[in-house]
Amino acid sequence: MRSIFFQPFVRALQKHYGITLSELGVPPKLLEEPMTLVPYSDFNQWLEDLEHVIGNRAYLSKMAKDISFDNMDKLGGWFLSTPELALTFRRINYGTSCLQSGATFHGELSGKIIKWTYNNHFSSGRGRFQDSVRMAIMFTNTLRYFMGENYHPLRIELSGPPCGNGEFELFFGCDIRWNSASTRVWLDISILEHGNNFPFELTRPMMLSNLELDEFLNMPQAHDVAKMMYEMINYSRFYGYPSLDFVADKFNLSRQQLQRRLHRFGWSFSSITSYVLCNQAIKYMQADLSVKDIAEELGYKSVQSFSKAFQRQRGQTPTQYKEKLLERSHRSPI
Secondary structure (H helix, E strand, O other): OEHHHHHHHHHHHHHHHOOOHHHHOOOHHHHHOOOOEOOHHHHHHHHHHHHHHHOOOOOHHHHHHHOOHHHOHHHHHHHHOOOOHHHHHHHHHHHHHHOOOOEEEEEEEEOOEEEEEEEEOOOOHHHHHHHHHHHHHHHHHHHHHHHOOOOOOOEEEOOOOOOOOOHHHHHHOOEEEOOOOOEEEEEEOHHHHOOOOOOOOOOOOOOOOHHHHHHHHOOOOOOOHHHHHHHHHHHHHHHOOOOHHHHHHHOOOOHHHHHHHHHHOOOOHHHHHHHHHHHHHHHHHHOOOOHHHHHHHOOOOOHHHHHHHHHHHHOOOHHHHHHHHHHHHHOOOO
């Protein structure tokens, strides 16, 4: 799951409760790089932990109005910048595949009713309920963006037992079916067929750099073992220099089990780590970070240790490689 996808949640949490995810041990740097991929199991745990930190299982009800796509910077604007609700509905359903893997976003047709559906088989426990509420809120706020603040869905289905003292019923303005297998927001198909109640306002198109576009589209698939390992090591660097124990724990394996699996592919943890950090270093070079800052961002103890590791991978020092990158970027087109 990309950190940009829970950006609205993080901002609403800070606004309404004065709490940051850093209070749960989440590195602030993780949220500063919006395309960073986060294991969904960690996000699920954060959702659950916040129940205890805030002391209220219905804590999302207070934040609900601010958990919306338009609080998601560049990508949020792209999802909503369409002439009508039907186009945004489709754009969210296919566009979120690059924001969260392992989950489905789609519409289920039942007579004259469309059930906007979210399925996530990787959520669990109380975190599953909070995630269900989060997506029902985002769907509902999208509908209100086009239909007006007074719009109410026909019904809401949430994956969890009854919660709160009517706060969620008050926000959604409709009946809630609890303990549902999936998250669903029911709406009359006519609002998709006949557009919205407000005139379309032209907004500036989403502008992504080539590097940002590469990162956005580069979502690993479940069967891609190499890519999954790459991203888990990249994630672990936010908690310090990547360690075998940290990564093994995220895969629910012992360090010995992870080592055996790596050896099956002819890999070692140290060689993969060096490769991952080298590639990330190049991205930071493209963003014009200094060699010193890059070494710190990647968890190296010193610039010298970073330079040696980089030179083993690329045959050049970081300074030499960065100079060549700059030469190419400034080279006039033929």
